[in-house]
Amino acid sequence: MNRPLPSPRNLARRLLSLGRGRGLDLSGQASFAVPAQAITTLAGPTEFRDTLLSLIAQARRRIVLVALYLQDDDAGREVIEALHAARKAHPDLSVEVYVDWHRARRGLIGKGDSEGNAAMYRDYAQRLGEGVVIRGVPVQNRELFGVLHLKGFIIDDAVLYSGASLNDVYLARHGRYRLDRYHLIRHQALADSMVGYVDAQFRGRDAVPRLDRLPLPRTRDLQEPIRRLRQSLQQAQYEGISEAPGDGDVAVIPLAGFGRNDNALNETLLALLRGAQRRVILLTPYFNLPRQVRVVIGHLLRRGCQLDIMVGDKTANDFYIPPEQPFSRIGLLPYLYEANLRRFAHDHQGAIDSGQLNLWLWRDGDNTYHLKGLLVDGEFAVLTGNNLNPRAWALDLENGLLLRDPSRRLLPQHEAEWQALRRHATRLAHYRDLPGVRSYPPEVRKLLRRMRRMRLDRLVNRLL
Structure with a gap:
């Protein structure tokens, strides 16, 4: 049975004890003991892209990608094609992508009106099937007042964590890059916890529609589901049975x-x-x-x-x-x-x-x-x-x-x-x-x- 998680305020009090010399109290937290050798800092965007595509190709049970956006450009199409290929090779593989609802339904700033990245998602679903599920998360009723900025790519028991989204510049295509930080952590309980948060907060919610099929609801029709989603998110934390760290x-x-x-x-x-x-x-x-x-x-x-x-x-x-x-x-x-x-x-x-x-x-x-x-x-x-x-x-x-x-x-x-x-x-x-x-x-x-x-x-x- 999972231990009860403390409130955010209690967590802050425990961490504040650092300044008073009492050390960090992790009791009751969703804290995972990860061997140091299971944590790797990747060197740059090219290694990040190669690692992501390699993990996708090797996936057997689950792929859960969470990012601000998956762009309709060469790098974005490379990722979505890799997802469809993995699903085709292993029909029991669960593949889910969560991106910001507002960002997915508009074009780039200053580039004119567009159906946004959602049009690409629907095109691939129509051509290759609906095995890759792509959902839009509306954190607020309007993009100006808040977006999905959650991060983390969970592939089987690996967590690939970066602040990067998925497009040409983040994945270093065509000679330019946008530098971020990139870490690979291999640990089943951590991966389970991060997937559990996504499942509990997004999966099956009325506020989080699929973007890869029509019709898309209007945002105004989602106002009450979005309100309930916000209430849930304000209380939500990652869950899991805490593990006592050993030497190393x-x-x-x-x-x-x-x-x-x-x-x-x-x-x-x-x-x-x-x-x-x-x-x-x-x-x-x-x-x-x-x-x-x-x-x-x-x-x-x-x-x-x-x-x-x-x-x-x-x-x-x-x-x-x-x-x-x-x-x-x-x-x-x-x-x-x-x-x-x-x-x-x-x-x-x-x-x-x-x-x-x-x-x-x-x-x-x-x-x-x-x-x-x-x-x-x-x-x-x-x-x-x-x-x-x-x-x-x-x-x-x-x-x-x-x-x-x-x-x-x-x-x-x-x-x-x-x-x-x-x-x-x-x-x-x-x-x-x-x-x-x-x-x-x-x-x-x-x-x-x-x-x-x-x-x-x-x-x-x-x-x-």
């Missing part, structure tokens, strides 16, 4: 988070930051930290903890529009993030000068940056799709894997990942090294002035 094991704790209150993932992230003793590495693609995180970072710096923050250069942002291309309003976002970073650097210039705070800007040609997560004191790591921004904090459905590694068996992998990232990163020596608003393109300066005059900049930051 890593405790892996899957956590979900949805909404501002009693959000286990948010509280865990804050608790880990508060309890840090020596060093924190924080990764985020969009520098727009929630207020609570900024406050804790201030405390960390005041008590002498070393802090490394890596973000993407504005040109490595997926919304960046080069000057030679026609500008649209979505191209304002990278400049907003850069302005946030410049203000943060200004406020903490003393810590930058002393080397206590290191701000790293990642850039590699025309490739883009999408990393997120925490590394704390060499013992704790958080793998997550959470962007560490106000939207993730309050609107989107997020999850993450907390890894506790007291023996530091994974430290060589973490260090190798960090060194690889820094090969394409530059340390910011002074806030003035970042351009000011006066140097921005005229269209950007005009939009920023208008937003500040109407006091919309804070609202926009909360929705980003």
Whole structure:
């Protein structure tokens, strides 16, 4: 029988004990003892793509893929064709894909009206059969106010975890890539727990329709089912019988988070930051930290903890529009993030000068940056799709894997990942090294002035 799981608030209290020197109490949690050798950090998007396709081809019992989207492009079609091929080779294989409902039914931003990726799903189902079930998850009634940002590909007893979605740039097709983090964990109980969450929250719910067949319901007709889904998600956590870690094991704790209150993932992230003793590495693609995180970072710096923050250069942002291309309003976002970073650097210039705070800007040609997560004191790591921004904090459905590694068996992998990232990163020596608003393109300066005059900049930051 499963042990009762504590409330998110109780989980936060236990994690807060890190800062008081009592250690991390995992009793009663869905915590899985994973041998360190069963956890692998993949080197990059090409290895991630190859591993995903290999796992799909080898699958015999189940495939459950959860991502923001599965795109109608070469890489997306390669994945969906691999899924159909696996199902054809093994008719008893269960294949389910869950993507965001709103994102699947629209075209790309700025590309005009479209039936979205759902049209591709229906086309494959009509040609190859309905053995690959693709469902859309509407976390909110409108995409602006929240999306499915849950992550994890479970294939038999393997968990392939990344913040990446499935398209050409995430899977490094056609010479460009969007860099994320990629981890493969082979452990049956963890895989069962992650599948159990998806089954309990999504499978069979009226709010989660199939996208691979017609007719599709209207979102307005799903309002009451969506309300019930939100209520369920606010209470939901991963379940499972806890396992006591042995020598050489890593405790892996899957956590979900949805909404501002009693959000286990948010509280865990804050608790880990508060309890840090020596060093924190924080990764985020969009520098727009929630207020609570900024406050804790201030405390960390005041008590002498070393802090490394890596973000993407504005040109490595997926919304960046080069000057030679026609500008649209979505191209304002990278400049907003850069302005946030410049203000943060200004406020903490003393810590930058002393080397206590290191701000790293990642850039590699025309490739883009999408990393997120925490590394704390060499013992704790958080793998997550959470962007560490106000939207993730309050609107989107997020999850993450907390890894506790007291023996530091994974430290060589973490260090190798960090060194690889820094090969394409530059340390910011002074806030003035970042351009000011006066140097921005005229269209950007005009939009920023208008937003500040109407006091919309804070609202926009909360929705980003």
